[in-house]
Amino acid sequence: MQEVTKNSGFKKARQTLGIIFSMSLLFGIGYLLGYKGYLVSLDKFPIVTVDRSYQPERELDFSLFWDVWDRLENGYYDKSKIKHGDMVYGAIKGMVSSVGDPYTVFFTPKENAIVQEDLNGNFEGVGIQIDFKDSALTIVSALPGTPAQAAGVLPGDQIIKIIDRSNNVDKFTERMSLQEAIALIRGKMGTSVTLTIKRSGEDDLQEFDIQRSSINVPSVKLGYVGENESLAHVNVMKFGGETKAEWQKVVAEIVARQTKGVILDVRNNPGGYLTGAIEVATEFIADGNVVTEAMADDRRQEYKVYGGGKLYRVPLVVLVNEGSASASEILAGAIKDHKRGKLVGAKTFGKGTIQEPQALTNGAGLHLTISKWLTPNGVWINGAGLEPDIVVEDNSDTEVDEQLEKAIELLR
CATH class of the missing domain: 2.30.42.10 (PDZ domain)
Structure with missing residues (x-):
C-alpha cells in the first residue's frame, strides 16, 4: 500500500472515491482449515488487479471521511504519529470490523506474515x-x-x-x-x-x-501406551504445511508395528489446513463425507475421504477438549458421525465458519468469512462445540492424564 501524499493528484482523487485501491487478489483451489486457500507457493498463481474506483450509482459520500482525515492531519499535536499509510490501513480495518465478525479481518503486511508463521510452526x-x-x-x-x-x-x-x-x-x-x-x-x-x-x-x-x-510447533507426535505399549498415542497438534509428510510416516510405523489400537489426540489442536484434517480422516473412514461447506446462496459442497486408508479396522478413540478447534473439530465430527470411534474428553471449542484468505498488494491480506461448515450429519457446531461420547474432565491438580487413561481403558 503506497502512502497517501498531499498533492494535486491526491486532491483530485477525493472528488471520486478518495483513494483507488489496487488489490492483487489470488485465486485458486485447495482449502485451508477453516480457510479457503493455498497449500503451495502463492507465486505460481495468476494475479488479478481489481480497480475499485468511484461508482456514481452507489451514491457514496466520503465528505465525512475526508473531514476527519483533515482534522486529524492538521490538528493532532504529535505530527510524528501522522502516517498516511497507517491511516489508510486503520480505515480499512474499521471498514472490515464493521461486520462484527472476529474471523473477517484485514491484515497489514506485518500481521499477514504472522499468519504464515503460524502455519509453518516456527x-x-x-x-x-x-x-x-x-x-x-x-x-x-x-x-x-x-x-x-x-x-x-x-x-x-x-x-x-x-x-x-x-x-x-x-x-x-x-x-x-x-x-x-x-x-x-x-x-x-x-x-x-x-x-x-x-x-x-x-x-x-x-x-x-x-x-x-x-x-x-511440530504437527504430529507418536508414542506408545497401554499394556506392553500396544496402543499408538498419536498427538496431532495442528494441521500445517508439514502435517501430511509427518502423518504418513506415523501411519507407516503404526502399520509396521501392528498396534492393537490408536488413540488420536487432538486436544488443544487449534486447527490449520482442512486438507490435513481430510488426510487424517481418510486413514480411518473408508467412504463418505468428511465435511460439508454451506454457502450463503444455499449451495453446498461435500468433501469426501480420498480413499486408500490403512487403518480402517484398527480400533480408535479420539481425545478432544475445549482447545480442539476448527479443523480438529472437523476431523472429530467426521469420526463421530461415521461412528468410527468414540470421542473422549471435554466439549470442543466450537468454530464452524470458513474463511477465504485473499492476498492484497504489498503483502497485506484479507480473511473473509464466506461460508459455514457442517459435520457429515449436517450439524453446525459454531459456538456450541462437539459433545464427546464420554465426558472425562482432566484434573489439573494431579499428574495423571485422566482422559488418556480412559482411552486406554476403552481399547483394552
Missing part, C-alpha cells in the same frame, strides 16, 4: 494459541514445552490485557483484532510480556509474566 513468542470465544480473547491452548505452559496459563483463560514494557505496550484486548493481539504477544526471544488473565470460576484477575522463547 516463531518467537510464548507458545499459546488464541482465538475469540463469546467476543473475548481466549487462550485455546498452551503448547507443550513452551514458556506459556510453564507459566501456568490454561485453555479457556481470557486475556484481558497485554503489557510489554520494553515496547511501551499497555493495552486492553477489548475491540482488539486477533492479529493485533498475536503481534503484541510475540516478540524477540529473551524479552517478556505480561498477560492479565480472567479464569473461569475465579473472581480475581491474575497476571502472568512470561519470557518469550523460540517456538517450534
Whole structure:
C-alpha cells in the first residue's frame, strides 16, 4: 500500500472515491482449515488487479471521511504519529470490523506474515494459541514445552490485557483484532510480556509474566501406551504445511508395528489446513463425507475421504477438549458421525465458519468469512462445540492424564 501524499493528484482523487485501491487478489483451489486457500507457493498463481474506483450509482459520500482525515492531519499535536499509510490501513480495518465478525479481518503486511508463521510452526513468542470465544480473547491452548505452559496459563483463560514494557505496550484486548493481539504477544526471544488473565470460576484477575522463547510447533507426535505399549498415542497438534509428510510416516510405523489400537489426540489442536484434517480422516473412514461447506446462496459442497486408508479396522478413540478447534473439530465430527470411534474428553471449542484468505498488494491480506461448515450429519457446531461420547474432565491438580487413561481403558 503506497502512502497517501498531499498533492494535486491526491486532491483530485477525493472528488471520486478518495483513494483507488489496487488489490492483487489470488485465486485458486485447495482449502485451508477453516480457510479457503493455498497449500503451495502463492507465486505460481495468476494475479488479478481489481480497480475499485468511484461508482456514481452507489451514491457514496466520503465528505465525512475526508473531514476527519483533515482534522486529524492538521490538528493532532504529535505530527510524528501522522502516517498516511497507517491511516489508510486503520480505515480499512474499521471498514472490515464493521461486520462484527472476529474471523473477517484485514491484515497489514506485518500481521499477514504472522499468519504464515503460524502455519509453518516456527516463531518467537510464548507458545499459546488464541482465538475469540463469546467476543473475548481466549487462550485455546498452551503448547507443550513452551514458556506459556510453564507459566501456568490454561485453555479457556481470557486475556484481558497485554503489557510489554520494553515496547511501551499497555493495552486492553477489548475491540482488539486477533492479529493485533498475536503481534503484541510475540516478540524477540529473551524479552517478556505480561498477560492479565480472567479464569473461569475465579473472581480475581491474575497476571502472568512470561519470557518469550523460540517456538517450534511440530504437527504430529507418536508414542506408545497401554499394556506392553500396544496402543499408538498419536498427538496431532495442528494441521500445517508439514502435517501430511509427518502423518504418513506415523501411519507407516503404526502399520509396521501392528498396534492393537490408536488413540488420536487432538486436544488443544487449534486447527490449520482442512486438507490435513481430510488426510487424517481418510486413514480411518473408508467412504463418505468428511465435511460439508454451506454457502450463503444455499449451495453446498461435500468433501469426501480420498480413499486408500490403512487403518480402517484398527480400533480408535479420539481425545478432544475445549482447545480442539476448527479443523480438529472437523476431523472429530467426521469420526463421530461415521461412528468410527468414540470421542473422549471435554466439549470442543466450537468454530464452524470458513474463511477465504485473499492476498492484497504489498503483502497485506484479507480473511473473509464466506461460508459455514457442517459435520457429515449436517450439524453446525459454531459456538456450541462437539459433545464427546464420554465426558472425562482432566484434573489439573494431579499428574495423571485422566482422559488418556480412559482411552486406554476403552481399547483394552
